[in-house]
Amino acid sequence: MSEPRPVLQTHGLRKRYGDREVVRGVDLQVPRGVAFGFLGPNGAGKTTVIRMLLGLTAADAGTMQLLGHDLPGDRREALRRVGAIVEEPRFHARMSGRENLWIHAAVLDRAAEQRIPAALERVGLADRADDRVGGYSLGMRQRLGIARCLLCDPELLILDEPANGLDPAGIRELRALVRSLVAEGRTVFLSSHLLDEVEKTCDMAAVIRDGRIVAQGSLDELAASREPRIELKLARAGEAATLLAARPDVQGTSAGADDRLTVRLRVTTISGEHQITGELVRHLVAHGFAPYGVSSSTERLEDRVLELLSRSDDEAVDRTTEAPTLVEA
Ligand SMILES: Nc1ncnc2c1ncn2[C@@H]1O[C@H](COP(=O)(O)OP(=O)(O)OP(=O)(O)O)[C@@H](O)[C@H]1O
Known part of the structure; x- marks a missing residue:
């Protein structure tokens, strides 16, 4: 139609x-x-x-x-x-x-x-x-x-x-x-x-x-038109980065100091970002990781x-x- x-x-x-x-x-x-x-x-x-x-x-x-x-x-x-x-x-x-x-x-x-x-x-x-x-x-x-x-x-x-x-x-x-x-x-x-x-x-x-x-x-769409990222806090961040980088909904990962893992997502909407974030956390837990912090750095519309x-x-x-x-x- x-x-x-x-x-x-x-x-x-x-x-x-x-x-x-x-x-x-x-x-x-x-x-x-x-x-x-x-x-x-x-x-x-x-x-x-x-x-x-x-x-x-x-x-x-x-x-x-x-x-x-x-x-x-x-x-x-x-x-x-x-x-x-x-x-x-x-x-x-x-x-x-x-x-x-x-x-x-x-x-x-x-x-x-x-x-x-x-x-x-x-x-x-x-x-x-x-x-x-x-x-x-x-x-x-x-x-x-x-x-x-x-x-x-x-x-x-x-x-x-x-x-x-x-x-x-x-x-x-x-x-x-x-x-x-x-x-x-x-x-x-x-x-x-x-x-x-x-x-x-x-x-x-x-x-x-x-x-x-x-x-x-x-x-x-206006708010989410730039590549969204999430920040995770967890032990063995380097290994988690390798695990998540293999997923199709992940654009890239980088592990920093202090248990910090930044994950860039392939997603265009805010609702999609929320869904993928949940799936990534479940995936990590299923592989023995225990994330103790998750935050989104998607820009607000204002930015x-x-x-x-x-x-x-x-x-x-x-x-x-x-x-x-x-x-x-
Ligand atoms: N009749 C006019 N003669 C010359 N320039 C004009 C005329 N009307 C508007 N302009 C110029 O055209 C540009 C756009 O003006 P316009 O009023 O469309 O903007 P705007 O986005 O509505 O802004 P504002 O909220 O300030 O009204 C401005 O630089 C304004 O000075």
């Missing part, structure tokens, strides 16, 4: 401002029903990519599809079921939250107006809906922005830095809201410069640096992303792959 079509897809997307190319051949594949983080430092090109997807600025080259429709040709149809917030959501400050939503619903359809009470309830603003937006906190405006997105019953939400300026409680609420939208089968594409936010909210991510995607895949973001341009070459499970691009 073929893979379902991604809800958001770009290929070779490019954008130049003056003599600076700020988006340099971006390939994204976002499957349906996930929270997808678009992670990169300030100035990496995240907002520019989002603006191109929404038709707020033209692409110089490349192709884009939203919900299976080609952009820019099919833009009207493509955006019908897309809710988006780019940068900070803007509202009429003198009007209430509800009135702002009425204005937005008026350009959509009758069904959109009927969705207003549920949308306000959903984002926790039902009690404050008749207060002027001028008195709302940033977190409340962000939530009103999401309520506005919900009026078109979106299949895809595109949120540009939604956690910006929120306090820890606001960030937690936003996270829960995103997860509940995903639980309903919607897809949320959110940009962020905060790894922690992406790690806690998203299922998958693409990492962008200087206008290029340097990695893309599930969070597990991996920092490494990707700090690479030189020559190393971060674009390599396209069809599968959304790719790790380094």
Whole structure:
């Protein structure tokens, strides 16, 4: 069976401002029903990519599809079921939250107006809906922005830095809201410069640096894309090293001083690493060894992303792959 079509897809997307190319051949594949983080430092090109997807600025080259429709040709149809917030959501400050939503619903359809009470309830603003937006906190405006997105019953939400300026409680609420939208089968594409936010909210991510995607895949794959190792403590470490080196799931071993044995694993996922670690310990015990310490030195996602973001341009070459499970691009 073929893979379902991604809800958001770009290929070779490019954008130049003056003599600076700020988006340099971006390939994204976002499957349906996930929270997808678009992670990169300030100035990496995240907002520019989002603006191109929404038709707020033209692409110089490349192709884009939203919900299976080609952009820019099919833009009207493509955006019908897309809710988006780019940068900070803007509202009429003198009007209430509800009135702002009425204005937005008026350009959509009758069904959109009927969705207003549920949308306000959903984002926790039902009690404050008749207060002027001028008195709302940033977190409340962000939530009103999401309520506005919900009026078109979106299949895809595109949120540009939604956690910006929120306090820890606001960030937690936003996270829960995103997860509940995903639980309903919607897809949320959110940009962020905060790894922690992406790690806690998203299922998958693409990492962008200087206008290029340097990695893309599930969070597990991103974290485990470097050779994981385990460290064992046991007597006769040299003999144990020889025993384990013969196994197909072991890339290599080295025995050090102090009963220390380092084992490099052939594995690509964190769950796989856990399984192999258990098997290695059982194998050692079955051969008369008695490991008294086991620790994993697999990098955390943070280390991996920092490494990707700090690479030189020559190393971060674009390599396209069809599968959304790719790790380094
Ligand atoms: N209209 C514009 N004219 C000229 N340069 C621009 C314009 N918009 C963005 N840029 C430049 O393009 C680069 C990418 O900006 P972009 O806003 O897409 O980055 P970002 O990853 O969203 O970062 P941030 O989180 O800081 O907004 C930056 O160097 C920015 O200064």
